[in-house]
Structure formats: C-alpha cells, structure tokens
Amino acid sequence: MKFLSFFVSRVGKALVVVLGVVIINFFMIRLAPGDPAAVLAGQAGAGDASYVESLRAEFGLDQPLLSQLWLYLKGVFQLDLGFSYRNHVPVLDLILERLPATFLLMSCAFLFSIVFGVLLGVVAARARYNNKRRWIDSSVMTGALLLYATPLFWLSLMGILLFSVLLGWLPAFGMESVGTHLSGWARVGDIATHLILPTVTLGCFFMAVYVRLTRASMLEVIGMDFVKTARAKGVSPNRVIRAHVLRNALLPVVTFAGIQLGQMAGGAVLTETVFAWPGIGRLMFDALLQRDYQLLLGIFLVTSIMVVVFNLLTDLLYRLIDPRISADSHGAAA
C-alpha cells in the first residue's frame, strides 16, 4: 500500500513536469519576435499565406491567450505535436522514427558511464584507503578532472580524428555502413562498431562524475563502524567492499544518475550532431538549421518526457536498493 501511494505521487509529479514543459513551449512561441503563426510556419519566407492562415485558425490566435493555451494543451495531449512544414510530415512521426536510435545511444552511454564510473571509483577509493598504490588513485582522479573539463563535442571530434581519420579503426559517422545491405548478426555487428565512438564520448563526462561520486561516497562509508565490525568478524575484504561498503555508497550515485539524465539528453544533441547519428538529437540540429520551430519544440517535449520517465525509474530503483527511504524524505533530502 505504501509503495502504491509512493508510486502514484511520483507519477503525478512526473505529469506535472510534462505539463510544465508543454506550457513553456506554448509561451516560447509567443516570446519569439514576430507573428506566432509565421514563426511556427518557419520564418525564412517558407510559409505561404494560406498555410499561415490555417495555422492561425488551428491555434486560435484570434482568441484570448487562455483559450489559446487550452487549445494547445488539448492538441498536445491528443498527441498532436504539429506539422513540420519543412519536412512535410507530422512532427510526431519524425520524432518517433528517430527515437530508437537515440534510445540505443543513451542507454549504452548510460550503462558505460555508470559501470566504468563506479568501477574506477571503487578502485581509486580502495587504493587510497589501503594506502597502497596511491598512484592509481591519483591517476584516476586526474583523468576524471580532465574529462570533467572537456567539451563533449570536442571529445567526439577528437575521437573521430584519432580512431577514424588517423587509425582508421572505427567508422566516423552514421549508424550503419552506407550501401551494404546487411542482415542478422552482421547488421548487429555493423551497428555495434558505429556505436562505440558515440557511446564512449557521450559517456565519458558522466563517467567522470560517477568516479568522483563513488570514490567520495566509498571513503565516507568505509570508515563507519559497521564496516569495521564486518571486517572484525572476518568477512573477506572483497566481500566487505561489495556487500557492505559499495551497497551503501551507491545511494548518492543512484540519486545523481536520475538528475544527470537531463544533462545526458542534452549531450546527446551534441554527440549525435558530430557523429551524424540518426536520432532526435541530430533531428534537433537539423531543425535548428531549418528554423523549424514546431519540430524543435516537439523534440524538447519528447526529450523531457524521456528524462521524466527515466527519473521515475531511478526513483523506483532507489526504493529497491534502500527500503528505508520513504517517498517524502527522498524528495526533501539533498
């Protein structure tokens, strides 16, 4: 029962965020200089008069602001994100077509960053705590510091320069090789090789974040009494780290993973732009170039929904890891 009410309150919160983004989108169009209908049609002279007129009617631009907002909300919640005038396709269709690629990239980058981030964080914390091989700790931390300061899009470009241009090991752009009609495992392998560079470059920044978090959190937990007890009663050192320290040290990492997803969605725009990855990030870049605002706002909304859903999942995961946390104290903490 308690879990159910927690779940309902979290879903409600998520819905409020989505509603907020829709309202922001609505006002964003009206912030833009010029006639909203012309803005929606695409400014650079592409909107012909009759189309602009039909838009004006559709959005009720002759009516008061509140009824305009109502019309807009109704449209969005009926999954009508508008029409991309430049591409002659409904915005939703364009986005849905690109969504799987982004989803694939983001999940891989997320897994990469959290697995390697936690792993390196544990290694660094152990080296520091045992006071043996301190160089491991300092080199991991220096690496994290450097990655922390590296612009994501530049790291992607440097990855292409090194691994595609100079070494020729990995493909520089796209998701599949052009002109080869592969199927089955050959196709999976082809996509996987295309996936390596984007995944690693997108994941690197977040990996650095998790390294620092895990290390700090481990060092805090490792000195606590229950860890000393576990050690004193003869639990093997590896098991102490795994079952006692890491399990408790992971809590802040999971909280942060939820918050970080929003940033990663933004990072995907940059990575996909550099690697011509056919996802919604690249679509956003194309929409920018074409001044296709309907599409741009649609992508912003869908990205936000994606982040909110991921957040919801990490919240549920958080409860699984630590049943002590109640729905309320989690929201108020930190």
Place this chain on the structure above:
Amino acid sequence: MNPFLRRYTRNYGAVAGLAVMLVVVATALAAPLLYPESPWMMVAEPLIKPFTDPAYPFGTDMLGRDITAGLVWGARVSLLVGLLSTGVALAFGILVGAVAGYCGGRIDDALMRFTEFFQTIPQLAMAVVLVAVLSPSVYSIMGAIALVSWPPAARLVRSEFMTLKQREFVQAAIVIGQTPSRIVCTQILPNAMSPIIVSASFMVATAILTESSLSFLGLGDRNLMSWGFMIGAARTMIREAWWMSVWPGVAILLTVLAINLIGEGLNDALNPQLRKRGE
C-alpha cells in the same frame, strides 16, 4: 602570510589553475591591442598549417582567417558569458534559496517544486530552444544559461539558510527585533558566503562549457568570435585541417580546468574543516 592564502597555495593544482586563468584573462583584455583587426577578417592564405608561418603560429582556417586571433578574441566571449550568466543565475538562486530557506513551510515547498522542475528538464535542450526562438545574441545566450543553471545554487543557499537559521546569533537577532531582510543580509548571508563562492566558481566553468556547446550548434552571437563557433566551423574540415578544431578545444579545456582547480583551491581555503573530514 594570511591563513586564506596559505591554505590556497598549499593546493598546487589551484595555484597552477590561477596562473592559467591569469594568462587567459590577460589575453582576453589585451585582444584589441594584440589583434586590432576583426578575427573574422581573411588575412592570409587559407589552411596554413600550424607552426609553419611565424605570423600565424596556430595556422589559418579554410577562409584564411587567423586562428590565433580567433582564440584571443574567443577568450573574451567565454569569460564574459561565463561570468555574467553565473552572476545572474547566482542572484536568482540566492533569492529563491534565501526565501525558501528562511520562510520554510508552504513557501519553501512551492519554491522547491519550482526548483526541482527546472532541475529535471533537459538543461541544454532547453537552452538550445530558448536561444533559437529568441534569436541568437549574447544576451539571449546569457539569459538561457542563467535560466538553466540557477537551481543548484538555490538548493545550496536554501540548505545553508536552514541550518544557519537555527544558530544562536540569528535567534538573538530575531529576539532583538531586527527585520527579516536585515537578518538575511547582515547575519545569515555573510556566513553562507563561502560555499556559495565555491559553487559559483564551478558554475562559471559549466557556463563556459554550455556557451561553447551553443555556439558549436550554430547558436552563437553572429558578431562575436567564440571558441565553440570555431570548432563548429571546423567540424566538416576534420579530415583536411585538424588544427582548426584542436586549438579552440584545448583553449576551452584549459580554461575550464583552470576554473575547476581554482574552485577546489577556494574550497580548501574557505572550508578548511570540511577538507579535513574528507582526507
């Protein structure tokens, strides 16, 4: 030596960061003297390789623009946007955090929901949409960066205020009848300043990264040469001219790294008791 300086200089990374930062600031200030001509001017042959022509040590781009001039002028944009947008974000974050932390109760609840909302939505995507819709200019860029970066500041200020409010000296100020605004400005805020300063330095670093991302995507101010723009323009030339994208990236990396190191040094110097616990 005063204790603040002594603790700061004990952190060698922070000293190195400060040195790099001084160079970047000096370069930014001296840009009009070093390169009086616009960095957009085509001054030499296109695609001169770096370290071959002493007049153009970092080479030229595909239009014959001097990359060194671009780097020097770009430093101004990065620092300007980084500092000003952080200033705006900090002012707003302090306001929200102070009101929430001092008032507590319903006001706190409402403000924290508001803060959480801005923390949840994808920040860079939001900044991209804002700048695109408002049309790119140095003002819309700073506004967009400020809008997406204030929430952590607000949360920090709120938690500082909540603990400081319980302390005796604040209680005493309440008892002697000081007005809330006076208590906030003269009692609480000065004591909350050190964590705020530390987090502000990290905010500047993030703002510089965000600015470069926006200009990379073609959302930079069209009148100002920036490092992100240079990398964006070099993107399609990566096979022919590696140096076009390498140098501006190194400039961003060094600047952001330097600011982060300074932030850690400030943390050591301003919060010495925290530091000891972490050791």
